Amino acid sequence: MGWTTSLRFGCETDCKTYPRDCISENLVRRIADRMKNDGWVELGYNHLVLDDCWSAKKRDPRTQRLELDPERFPGGIESLQNYLKNRGIHLGLSLNYGTVTCRNYPGSLQHLEQDAHRLANWGVEYIKLDSCFSPPDQLELGSEMFANYLKDTHRPVVFGCTYPAYINWTSDYNLLDWDKLVQVCDSWRWSPPTDGSWRAVRDTLNLYKRHVYQLQLAAYEKHWNDFDALALGNYGLSDDQKRVQMGMWCMHGSPLMISADFDTLDPVSKELLRNKNLIAINQDDLNYPSVPVTRTGENIQFWIRQLKSIPSTVGALTIINMNSGGITVSFAFSMRTVFSVLPHAPSGYSKLIDAFTGTEFAVVSNHQKVTVPVNPNGIVLYLIQPVLNGTRENCH
Amino acid sequence: MGWTTSLRFGCETDCKTYPRDCISENLVRRIADRMKNDGWVELGYNHLVLDDCWSAKKRDPRTQRLELDPERFPGGIESLQNYLKNRGIHLGLSLNYGTVTCRNYPGSLQHLEQDAHRLANWGVEYIKLDSCFSPPDQLELGSEMFANYLKDTHRPVVFGCTYPAYINWTSDYNLLDWDKLVQVCDSWRWSPPTDGSWRAVRDTLNLYKRHVYQLQLAAYEKHWNDFDALALGNYGLSDDQKRVQMGMWCMHGSPLMISADFDTLDPVSKELLRNKNLIAINQDDLNYPSVPVTRTGENIQFWIRQLKSIPSTVGALTIINMNSGGITVSFAFSMRTVFSVLPHAPSGYSKLIDAFTGTEFAVVSNHQKVTVPVNPNGIVLYLIQPVLNGTRENCH
Numbered sequence: 001m002g003w004t005t006s007l008r009f010g011c012e013t014d015c016k017t018y019p020r021d022c023i024s025e026n027l028v029r030r031i032a033d034r035m036k037n038d039g040w041v042e043l044g045y046n047h048l049v050l051d052d053c054w055s056a057k058k059r060d061p062r063t064q065r066l067e068l069d070p071e072r073f074p075g076g077i078e079s080l081q082n083y084l085k086n087r088g089i090h091l092g093l094s095l096n097y098g099t100v101t102c103r104n105y106p107g108s109l110q111h112l113e114q115d116a117h118r119l120a121n122w123g124v125e126y127i128k129l130d131s132c133f134s135p136p137d138q139l140e141l142g143s144e145m146f147a148n149y150l151k152d153t154h155r156p157v158v159f160g161c162t163y164p165a166y167i168n169w170t171s172d173y174n175l176l177d178w179d180k181l182v183q184v185c186d187s188w189r190w191s192p193p194t195d196g197s198w199r200a201v202r203d204t205l206n207l208y209k210r211h212v213y214q215l216q217l218a219a220y221e222k223h224w225n226d227f228d229a230l231a232l233g234n235y236g237l238s239d240d241q242k243r244v245q246m247g248m249w250c251m252h253g254s255p256l257m258i259s260a261d262f263d264t265l266d267p268v269s270k271e272l273l274r275n276k277n278l279i280a281i282n283q284d285d286l287n288y289p290s291v292p293v294t295r296t297g298e299n300i301q302f303w304i305r306q307l308k309s310i311p312s313t314v315g316a317l318t319i320i321n322m323n324s325g326g327i328t329v330s331f332a333f334s335m336r337t338v339f340s341v342l343p344h345a346p347s348g349y350s351k352l353i354d355a356f357t358g359t360e361f362a363v364v365s366n367h368q369k370v371t372v373p374v375n376p377n378g379i380v381l382y383l384i385q386p387v388l389n390g391t392r393e394n395c396h
Numbered sequence: 397m398g399w400t401t402s403l404r405f406g407c408e409t410d411c412k413t414y415p416r417d418c419i420s421e422n423l424v425r426r427i428a429d430r431m432k433n434d435g436w437v438e439l440g441y442n443h444l445v446l447d448d449c450w451s452a453k454k455r456d457p458r459t460q461r462l463e464l465d466p467e468r469f470p471g472g473i474e475s476l477q478n479y480l481k482n483r484g485i486h487l488g489l490s491l492n493y494g495t496v497t498c499r500n501y502p503g504s505l506q507h508l509e510q511d512a513h514r515l516a517n518w519g520v521e522y523i524k525l526d527s528c529f530s531p532p533d534q535l536e537l538g539s540e541m542f543a544n545y546l547k548d549t550h551r552p553v554v555f556g557c558t559y560p561a562y563i564n565w566t567s568d569y570n571l572l573d574w575d576k577l578v579q580v581c582d583s584w585r586w587s588p589p590t591d592g593s594w595r596a597v598r599d600t601l602n603l604y605k606r607h608v609y610q611l612q613l614a615a616y617e618k619h620w621n622d623f624d625a626l627a628l629g630n631y632g633l634s635d636d637q638k639r640v641q642m643g644m645w646c647m648h649g650s651p652l653m654i655s656a657d658f659d660t661l662d663p664v665s666k667e668l669l670r671n672k673n674l675i676a677i678n679q680d681d682l683n684y685p686s687v688p689v690t691r692t693g694e695n696i697q698f699w700i701r702q703l704k705s706i707p708s709t710v711g712a713l714t715i716i717n718m719n720s721g722g723i724t725v726s727f728a729f730s731m732r733t734v735f736s737v738l739p740h741a742p743s744g745y746s747k748l749i750d751a752f753t754g755t756e757f758a759v760v761s762n763h764q765k766v767t768v769p770v771n772p773n774g775i776v777l778y779l780i781q782p783v784l785n786g787t788r789e790n791c792h
Contacts, residue, residue, distance in 0.1 A: 007721045007722075008721065008722065008723060009722075009723060010721065010722050010723075012722070012723055017726055018723060018726070021723040021724075195720045195721050196720060196721045197594070197595075197720040197721075198593070198594060198595075198632070199593070199594075199595050200720075231721070234721065234772065235634055235636040235637075235771045235772045235773045235774055236594070236634055236636075236637070236720050236721070236772065236773045237634055238631055238632055238633055238634050238637075240631040240632075241631075241632070241634075261723075324591045324592060324593040324596075324632050325403045325404065325406065325591050325592045325593075325627070325630065325632070326403075326404065326405075326406050326408075327404060327405060327406075327408055327414060327417045327657075328417075330413055330414070375631045376630065376631045376632065377631045377632045378631055
C-alpha cells in the first residue's frame with residue numbers, strides 16, 4: 001500500500017510551469033507531509049514510489065551510476081530519505097529493463113547489478129522493474145537476474161515485476177514460467193499497461209475473471225497480482241466506478257497504490273481509500289482469493305471471498321454490474337451459494353453489512369434468496385457476519 | 397430538447413420486476429410530471445421520446461397497424477397524449493427501417509406509409525427512424541420515402557434520421573448524399589451508435605473534429621448534427637466528463653436529449669442540464685458552428701463559437717483535455733486567435749465569463765495571451781463579453 005507518481009504525475013518534469021506537480025523533492029515532501037499528517041501512513045499507505053523520470057537524464061559519466069536529477073532533487077537521496085523515514089514512509093523507485101525507461105530516462109539493461117546495488121544502498125525499499133522497449137523473450141531472464149542481484153545486497157527490498165504485462169500470456173499460459181514468477185517477484189503487473197480510465201478498470205477486471213484460475217495459482221503467501229495504480233482521486237471515474245475499482249482491488253488483494261494529489265482529493269475517493277472495511281478485506285491475513293460464481297457473465301460478476309481478519313466476519317460477497325447504460329438491475333442470489341464457499345453460521349442466520357457504509361443491509365437465513373440493486377458501472381459489497389445467538393432479528 | 401428512454405430505460409419491459417422503470421404509461425407519467433413540475437419544460441426540454449419497445453409485439457392482425465403495447469399502455473394513445481399536452485410536452489416515438497426494430501419489435505420496412513400516417517394521426521411531433529437490421533444501401537431511400545409520407549400528412553413532425561450513423565461515410569464522403577440528407581431530415585445521428593460511456597463521448601467528439609467541415613456544411617437553419625442522447629444523470633461519467641459532454645453538445649449545437657431518471661438525478665448533472673448559459677449557447681439564434689482552432693491535436697481541443705442570443709456576448713471559447721490521466725494542464729492561447737473568428741470589442745478588452753459558474757474568470761485585452769487550467773477529461777468554457785466602456789477593470 002502506498003502512493004505512486006504514475007497515473008497522476010507521470011513524467012512531468014517542467015518545474016517552471018508546474019512547480020507543484022513536477023517530479024521533484026518538493027512534490028515528495030508535499031505528498032509525504034499529507035501521507036503522515038492526514039493519517040494515510042497509519043492506515044497502511046506507507047510506500048511512496050517515484051515511477052519514472054526521477055533520475056538525471058544521463059548516468060554519471062565516470063561511474064555510470066544512476067543519480068537523482070540534481071535540479072529537481074537538489075538535496076540528494078540522503079535528505080530525501082530522512083524526510084521520508086521521519087514520517088514512517090518507505091521510498092520506492094522504478095527502473096526499466098531496457099536501454100532507456102518508458103519515458104526516455106537511463107535504462108538498466110546493461111546495468112542491472114549496478115542499479116540493484118545502487119538503489120539498495122540508497123535504502124530504497126520497493127523497486128519496480130518496468131519493461132518498456134525490451135525484447136519480450138528476455139524479460140523473464142532480466143527480472144530474474146535483477147532479483148538475484150537484489151538478494152545479494154541482503155536488503156529488505158520488495159520487488160515489483162512488470163514483465164507479465166508485456167508478454168501475451170493470455171493467449172498461451174506457457175509463455176510465462178509461473179513458478180519462476182513466484183520465485184523472482186513479490187508482486188507482478190499481469191494486465192496490459194493502463195491509463196486509469198474506466199475502460200481500463202473494466203477491461204482489467206474482465207481479463208482477470210477470464211484468467212482467474214491461472215492468476216490465483218501464483219498469488220499466495222506474500223505474492224500479489226498487481227492490478228496497477230488506483231485511479232481514484234483523479235478526474236476520470238464516476239462515483240460508482242470509484243467504488244468498483246476500490247472494492248474489487250480489495251476483493252482481489254491487489255496492492256493499493258494511490259496516484260492522486262492529496263491536496264485536491266475528492267470526498268468520495270477519500271472516503272473509499274480510507275474505508276477500514278475495504279482495507280481490511282485487501283489486507284486479510286488469510287489471503288484467500290475471491291471465488292467467482294461462474295454462472296454470471298462478464299457484465300454481471302459475483303465474487304465471494306473468505307476472510308478472517310475482520311471481527312465476526314467469515315467473508316465478503318460482491319456483485320458488480322459492468323453495463324455502461326441502463327437501469328439499476330435487481331440481482332438475485334442464494335445464500336446457499338455463498339455458504340458453499342464460506343464457513344456456515346451455526347444459527348442459520350447471517351448479517352450482510354454494507355462494506356462501503358458499515359450499515360446493516362439485511363439479516364438473512366443461510367438458504368435464503370437475496371435480491372440486491374446494482375447500478376450500471378456499480379457494485380455492492382457485503383461483509384458476511386454469522387448471527388451467533390441464533391435469533392432472527394430482521395429478515396430482508 | 398427533451399427526454400428519451402434510450403440510454404437509461406432501453407428496452408426494459410419487465411414491469412413486474414421493474415414497475416418504476418419499465419417502458420410504460422406509468423413511466424411516461426412519472427417523467428412528464430417531473431418535466432413539468434421541476435421546470436424542465438420551461439427550460440426547453442419539451443419532448444418526451446419513447447425510443448423503442450413501446451409498441452405491441454405484433455401489428456394488429458387485421459389492419460396491420462402499430463399499436464401501443466396494451467398491457468404497458470392500458471390507457472392508449474389518447475390518454476397518453478392528453479397527459480403530455482396538459483404539461484406542454486410533445487410526444488416523440490421511434491420507428492425502425494427494418495423488418496423488426498433494434499430490440500425486436502415490429503419494424504416499418506413494408507409499412508412506411510402506414511406508420512407515417514399512424515404516428516402523425518396520433519399527434520406525434522417527433523419521429524426517429526432507426527436503422528437496425530437494414531441494408532445500408534437502402535437506408536437513404538427508405539428515409540426519403542418516409543419523409544415524403546410524413547410530409548403528405550401536413551402535420552408538423554420533426555424527423556430525426558439515423559442512417560448516417562449506419563453508413564461508413566467517414567471512409568468516403570460520397571457514400572452519403574449530403575444534399576438529400578438536409579432535404580429529408582431535420583436532424584441526423586451521424587456517429588456510430590453509442591452506449592453513453594465516456595469512451596463513446598470522447599470518440600464522438602474526436603470523430604466530429606476529424607470530419608467537422610463536412611458535418612458543418614450540412615447543419616444550418618434548423619438542421620442539426622445529432623450527437624445522441626446525453627449520458628449525464630446516469631452512472632458512467634465523472635463530474636469533469638459530465639461538464640465536457642454538456643459543454644460540447646452545446647457548443648456543437650446538438651439536440652439535447654436527457655436520458656436519466658429525474659427522481660435520482662445527481663446534483664452536478666442537474667445543475668449542468670439546467671445551466672442557462674449552456675442552453676443558450678446550444679439554442680443560439682445565429683446557429684453558427686463552432687470553429688476548431690486546428691493547431692491543437694485530438695487530446696487538447698480548442699473551439700470558438702460566435703453567438704448572438706446571450707446579452708453582451710459575442711461568442712464562447714472552449715478547451716477540452718481528452719487525456720485520461722495526468723495533471724491539470726496549463727493551456728495558453730492568444731485572444732488574437734479568438735478575435736480572428738469573433739467581432740472585436742471596440743474598447744480592446746473583453747471579459748471571460750465561466751459559462752459553468754457564471755463568474756468572471758478574467759478581463760483580457762484583445763491581443764493578450766491567456767493561460768487556463770484544464771483537467772484531464774475536463775473542459776473550460778468561457779463566454780466572451782466585450783467591455784464596452786473601455787476601462788480595464790482587472791487583467792488576468
